[in-house]
Amino acid sequence: MMELKNKKLIQDLVEDLKPVKPVRFSRLILLWLFLSFLSSATILAFLGMRSDLNAQMQTHAFWTSFIAFFAAMFVCLVMTLRLSIPGLEPKSKKPIGLSLFLLAYLPAHFILISEFSYENLIQNLNHGFECTLAIVLIALVPFIVIQIFIAKLFPMRIFFVAWHSGFAALWLGSLALQSHCMNDSGLHILLWHYLSVAIFSIVVFLPIAWMILRKKEQA
Amino acid sequence: MQKWDIKNWSRLMGEAQKGNKIAYERLLNEISPLILKLILKKIHRYEWALDIQQDVLLTIHKARHTFDPKRDFQPWLYSIVRHKVFDHFRKYKRVWIMETANLDFVEMQADEEDTLAEEKKLFQDALNQLSEKQREAVQLVKVDGLSLQEAADQLQISLSAMKVRAHRGYEELKKIINENQN
Numbered sequence: 001m002m003e004l005k006n007k008k009l010i011q012d013l014v015e016d017l018k019p020v021k022p023v024r025f026s027r028l029i030l031l032w033l034f035l036s037f038l039s040s041a042t043i044l045a046f047l048g049m050r051s052d053l054n055a056q057m058q059t060h061a062f063w064t065s066f067i068a069f070f071a072a073m074f075v076c077l078v079m080t081l082r083l084s085i086p087g088l089e090p091k092s093k094k095p096i097g098l099s100l101f102l103l104a105y106l107p108a109h110f111i112l113i114s115e116f117s118y119e120n121l122i123q124n125l126n127h128g129f130e131c132t133l134a135i136v137l138i139a140l141v142p143f144i145v146i147q148i149f150i151a152k153l154f155p156m157r158i159f160f161v162a163w164h165s166g167f168a169a170l171w172l173g174s175l176a177l178q179s180h181c182m183n184d185s186g187l188h189i190l191l192w193h194y195l196s197v198a199i200f201s202i203v204v205f206l207p208i209a210w211m212i213l214r215k216k217e218q219a
Numbered sequence: 220m221q222k223w224d225i226k227n228w229s230r231l232m233g234e235a236q237k238g239n240k241i242a243y244e245r246l247l248n249e250i251s252p253l254i255l256k257l258i259l260k261k262i263h264r265y266e267w268a269l270d271i272q273q274d275v276l277l278t279i280h281k282a283r284h285t286f287d288p289k290r291d292f293q294p295w296l297y298s299i300v301r302h303k304v305f306d307h308f309r310k311y312k313r314v315w316i317m318e319t320a321n322l323d324f325v326e327m328q329a330d331e332e333d334t335l336a337e338e339k340k341l342f343q344d345a346l347n348q349l350s351e352k353q354r355e356a357v358q359l360v361k362v363d364g365l366s367l368q369e370a371a372d373q374l375q376i377s378l379s380a381m382k383v384r385a386h387r388g389y390e391e392l393k394k395i396i397n398e399n400q401n
Contacts, residue, residue, distance in 0.1 A: 015240075022288060086294075087295035
């Protein structure tokens with residue numbers, strides 16, 4: 001009886017077969033990076049670039065922050081896609097460990113480059129919310145794009161996919177905002193380019209992505 | 220033992236992605252038994268395994284575009300099977316726990332019934348080894364549940380004679396049972 005049901009199912013699936021274009025992991029990464037940098041550049045063009053960008057690009061601090069945010073964004077992007085394509089999901093826990101390490105490394109990095117004092121902390125706490133808003137604005141398009149990608153794939157561990165997709169978009173926002181924000185203080189970057197963004201990702205992007213993925217799974 | 224034509228599967232899936240129905244049918248027919256085998260390693264209930272097998276076949280169909288023909292087919296397939304089995308455990312965890320608990324209860328009941336049957340057999344064997352008078356007395360009082368007076372009336376003997384017969388019968392019965400058990 002079950003054998004017959006199986007045969008019938010296979011026949012139905014064969015009849016329903018239509019040509020499909022296989023997805024390529026590397027192509028998805030490049031496409032997301034291209035679309036995200038394009039949308040970020042457009043928003044930055046409206047917000048305006050910092051006047052001393054050329055001078056800043058000669059400094060060590062600019063590039064270490066840039067590389068730290070880029071590495072975090074790239075690891076989250078790779079994890080999101082690898083967890084959404086069967087056969088590519090990490091066999092060990094090392095990649096998840098790496099993404100958590102970067103999450104912990106970033107604040108440590110910004111604390112190290114900041115001149116930490118109570119007055120400095122209070123001063124930075126009072127100014128900087130607009131930076132978080134700008135990061136969220138920049139991250140919106142990359143977040144939507146990555147959700148569209150995931151919807152067309154086969155996400156397996158939906159919590160981790162939702163987690164990494166939100167962070168990938170927001171770290172890209174933080175990365176892009178370095179070209180706009182004039183405040184190079186480590187404490188400012190830690191508070192308004194990192195902590196508030198991480199909280200936003202967990203409180204807003206993670207539940208949204210998780211709900212989308214749950215609906216897709218139930219459909 | 221069944222041999223799987225694993226190397227050919229990547230090519231067949233590549234063809235299926237182009238719309239080749241013959242290749243797709245061949246692939247699905249070839250991988251179906253392997254899928255079932257993989258599921259049965261994790262889930263020992265055949266009817267559940269068959270349900271998951273069908274779910275896996277449907278998922279393969281829906282997610283066929285996520286397979287890159289340049290890669291091996293096996294990790295892709297195993298990943299879907301693993302995910303579906305995990306999904307099944309997650310969805311039916313409560314049912315599974317209840318059914319497992321129910322199975323344990325049924326097993327316990329069956330064990331108790333077996334023990335009871337063994338004890339009955341031991342008792343009956345011992346009863347058959349008693350003398351006829353003692354057997355009658357024990358049967359009426361211990362098995363049929365009559366009082367000593369009722370049993371004495373039925374056998375048409377005095378109450379004191381019934382008491383003696385029954386007492387000797389129990390003693391003999393205990394002795395035989397102990398001997399048989401040892």
